Amino acid sequence: MSVLRPTTIDEAVAVLSAQPEAIPIAGGTDLMVHWPHRLELHEKTFVDLSRLTALRGLRWQDGDLVMGALTTYWDVLLDEQIGRRFPLLHRAARQVGAVQIQTRGTWAGNVGNGSPAADGVAVLMAYDAMVELTSVRGVDVVPLRDFYTGYKISHRTPDQLITAIRLPGIPYRTQIFEKVGARKAQAISKIGVAMVEAPGGWVVVANSMAPTIRRCRAVEAVLNSGHPISSPEALHDTILQDVHPIDDLRSTGEYRVRVMARLLYHDLREHIAAFS
Amino acid sequence: MTPPTSDVALGFLLNGSSVSVTCAPEDRLLDLLRGPLRLPGTKEGCGEGECGACTVLLNGLPVNSCLVPSYQADGATVETIEALADERHAALLEGGATQCGACTPGVAMTAEWIRRHPALGKRFPLSELMAGNLCRCTGYDGILKSLEAALTDDEGTA
Ligand SMILES: Cc1cc2nc3c(=O)[nH]c(=O)nc-3n(C[C@H](O)[C@H](O)[C@H](O)COP(=O)(O)OP(=O)(O)OC[C@H]3O[C@@H](n4cnc5c(N)ncnc54)[C@H](O)[C@@H]3O)c2cc1C
Ligand code: FES
Numbered sequence: 001m002s003v004l005r006p007t008t009i010d011e012a013v014a015v016l017s018a019q020p021e022a023i024p025i026a027g028g029t030d031l032m033v034h035w036p037h038r039l040e041l042h043e044k045t046f047v048d049l050s051r052l053t054a055l056r057g058l059r060w061q062d063g064d065l066v067m068g069a070l071t072t073y074w075d076v077l078l079d080e081q082i083g084r085r086f087p088l089l090h091r092a093a094r095q096v097g098a099v100q101i102q103t104r105g106t107w108a109g110n111v112g113n114g115s116p117a118a119d120g121v122a123v124l125m126a127y128d129a130m131v132e133l134t135s136v137r138g139v140d141v142v143p144l145r146d147f148y149t150g151y152k153i154s155h156r157t158p159d160q161l162i163t164a165i166r167l168p169g170i171p172y173r174t175q176i177f178e179k180v181g182a183r184k185a186q187a188i189s190k191i192g193v194a195m196v197e198a199p200g201g202w203v204v205v206a207n208s209m210a211p212t213i214r215r216c217r218a219v220e221a222v223l224n225s226g227h228p229i230s231s232p233e234a235l236h237d238t239i240l241q242d243v244h245p246i247d248d249l250r251s252t253g254e255y256r257v258r259v260m261a262r263l264l265y266h267d268l269r270e271h272i273a274a275f276s
Numbered sequence: 277m278t279p280p281t282s283d284v285a286l287g288f289l290l291n292g293s294s295v296s297v298t299c300a301p302e303d304r305l306l307d308l309l310r311g312p313l314r315l316p317g318t319k320e321g322c323g324e325g326e327c328g329a330c331t332v333l334l335n336g337l338p339v340n341s342c343l344v345p346s347y348q349a350d351g352a353t354v355e356t357i358e359a360l361a362d363e364r365h366a367a368l369l370e371g372g373a374t375q376c377g378a379c380t381p382g383v384a385m386t387a388e389w390i391r392r393h394p395a396l397g398k399r400f401p402l403s404e405l406m407a408g409n410l411c412r413c414t415g416y417d418g419i420l421k422s423l424e425a426a427l428t429d430d431e432g433t434a
């Protein structure tokens with residue numbers, strides 16, 4: 001194994017361009033899990049991002065929130081303005097692992113890892129985040145909602161570094177994040193939903209319900225239509241147009257659909273008149 | 277930029293003293309502390325970020341040293357259980373926060389961080405702040421009650 005330790009973005013992208021098989025590492029909370037047993041990773045070249053001071057910290061720009069790629073969950077939890085403007089970022093951050101994970105894990109690492117159970121990705125997608133990808137070829141900005149094309153497959157090419165995540169400064173009304181796991185703390189989600197009421201209508205994002213975190217367009221259309229919904233079961237078919245949850249070690253597909261329908265129904269009854 | 281090498285030379289501030297070491301890039305901070313740096317107080321439980329037995333303070337924040345590559349400690353400040361003065365343990369010892377002791381170094385480091393930032397305990401429930409330190413013996417009551425007592429005590433003496 002070898003590790004490259006660039007100190008500037010230019011150096012980092014030059015390395016990734018010359019060695020596209022090299023693996024960027026930020027907080028290591030995905031890559032270092034069970035490290036002594038992951039011998040295949042010990043053969044690799046890593047690019048340590050921790051010295052890229054330009055990627056640290058978050059800032060407000062023209063009303064938008066711009067998080068450098070090294071922004072951690074804890075950085076976000078310390079920012080009170082985020083709690084007011086994008087409260088789901090706080091709600092999700094508090095539920096990612098525990099404090100020891102929150103101080104190290106980055107939002108960009110959550111996006112880069114691309115797990116279908118990623119809590120950070122779910123709330124970022126609900127807020128219509130844009131992912132800034134930088135390489136020697138230039139800068140690409142991709143909407144997170146279109147970022148994933150399959151299980152752990154994304155539009156990021158191996159020579160690209162995620163350099164920032166940008167959230168448009170839109171005023172939201174109702175904002176809801178639900179995570180259902182095997183226990184309350186320190187659990188990977190079995191079912192998650194992030195929902196916001198934007199000026200243009202509802203945005204609904206499902207987590208752990210498909211090979212990728214996913215926008216649920218059919219559910220959104222029902223919420224926006226004013227179509228009467230009088231039970232959680234009335235949402236099952238619509239949910240199945242958007243996602244096809246699987247049976248796995250954490251849960252079953254059937255359970256996932258039932259629980260997601262109940263979360264939607266009971267949470268939205270207070271906010272949507274057509275839900276009775 | 278440092279050229280690719282199999283060994284990495286690092287310098288950091290460990291429990292108040294500067295140290296320089298050379299390590300393999302595969303070494304985790306946990307391995308470095310317990311091995312060449314001869315500080316075996318930090319324990320390994322799960323090796324996957326779940327149990328918190330390996331908690332140390334990195335630049336003042338609690339982290340799982342089993343998930344930190346050593347090279348990321350370069351230039352940082354690291355504090356381990358060995359740096360905690362005896363009186364900082366007293367509350368945990370008296371309050372039934374320890375039995376077998378496997379979790380205790382990690383519990384003590386997270387508790388120390390909370391005591392240094394008492395405002396945290398007002399913003400978040402202590403049980404949430406301590407959720408990353410699993411204990412198979414005490415049932416947590418002793419840990420949470422002794423931390424609460426320590427915080428009240430600190431407030432009185434502040
Ligand atoms: C005990 C435990 C509990 C956890 N609980 C949760 C949870 O509840 N919810 C949840 O969503 N996640 C959870 N995680 C997973 C993990 O903490 C998050 O996914 C975290 O956000 C990863 O960030 P990192 O910086 O540590 O990533 P790393 O491990 O450093 O990297 C993760 C991936 O992203 C890539 N990457 C990182 N940064 C960049 C970049 N700037 N550009 C391009 N690629 C990049 C890496 O190459 C790698 O593939 C948990 C992990 C552990 C160990
Ligand atoms: S050994 Fe590091 S968290 Fe369990």
Ligand code: FES
Nearest residue numbers: 375376411412413
């Ligand atoms: S005292 Fe035994 S695990 Fe906590």
